[in-house]
Amino acid sequence: MELAKLARRRATDDVYDSLRQAILSGVFGPGDRLQIPEIAEKLGVSPTPIRHAVQKLATEGLVEVHPRSGTYVATLAVHDIEETFDIRCALECLAAETAVRHITEQELERLHELLAGLRQESVDEEGLRRHERLNSELHATVVRASGNRRLREIHESLKANIQIARVHVVEGYRGGRFDMEQAEHAEIVAALEARDAGRLQCALRNHILRAKASLIHTLAEVSTQHA
Ligand SMILES: [Zn+2]
Known part of the structure; x- marks a missing residue:
């Protein structure tokens, strides 16, 4: 009995990791329908761990389960991005x-x-994915340095939302914006080195609010292209 339970939990975790990765890397795009029997067959597991994993992904906001029509990869509206970036800005300034x-x-x-x-x-x-990893480690380092564990956990929980937003705009993200971002990141590090909290808050606010505006702008461009 114990062993069966353990094995089942493990399968759910493996399925969860693999689906999460597929969503965040864009294998499944926003709004795509997840066909549970088909995924079960591909991963070589029964539908039960898939359903458990999907529930977990739904709590994270990565998928939406509509009881009558099926399970879909979450789409993010402009107001979701605004809310997420505003909270992130407040948390990083607090850190x-x-x-x-x-x-x-x-x-x-x-x-x-x-x-x-x-x-x-x-x-x-691949370059963009690596860029996103380094960017997210940079911000996580600032938050971790605050020494506030709860703040770190709340900040971490916003990450999936931001990544899924970037999946929407991976096409439009190309070109021209990295220079500005590079200067903003350098100012964040310089303010930390100067141990100047006011300067750091200002640098973080500039950077995060500019990134928010730029993501929303690109999202609008991408949806007009698709319309
Ligand atoms: Zn950044």
């Missing part, structure tokens, strides 16, 4: 207050490595 005191030399060194990595990005699909 800034204590991060300037707690940030270690080692973390600052890592931030410089991340800046260097972000500078070298190419705009093909």
Whole structure:
């Protein structure tokens, strides 16, 4: 009995990881219908772990379950992006207050490595994915340096939403915006190094609100192209 339970839980976790990855990397696009029997067959598991994994993804906001018509990859409206980025901005500015005191030399060194990595990005699909990983590690480092574990968890929970928004706009994201982003990231790191909380908050606010506007703008362009 115990072993059967364990195996079942493991299958759910594996299915969850694999579906989550497929959604965040764009294998399943926003609004796509998830065919549970077909996925079960492909992954070589029964439909039960798939249903459990789908429930977990629904709590995270990555899929929407409509009891009569099926399960779909979540789509994000402009107001979802606005809400998410506004909360993220408030959280990172809150983190800034204590991060300037707690940030270690080692973390600052890592931030410089991340800046260097972000500078070298190419705009093909793999390059964009790597860029997103480095960007998200940079912000996570600032939040972690706050020393506030709950703040870190809440910040982390917004990540899936932001990633799915980027999946929408991966096409329109190409070109021209990295230079501005690079300068903003450099200012964030410089403010941390100067241990200046006010300057850091200002840098974070500029960067996050500009990223929000740019994502919404690109999303609008992408939907006009598709219309
Ligand atoms: Zn950033």
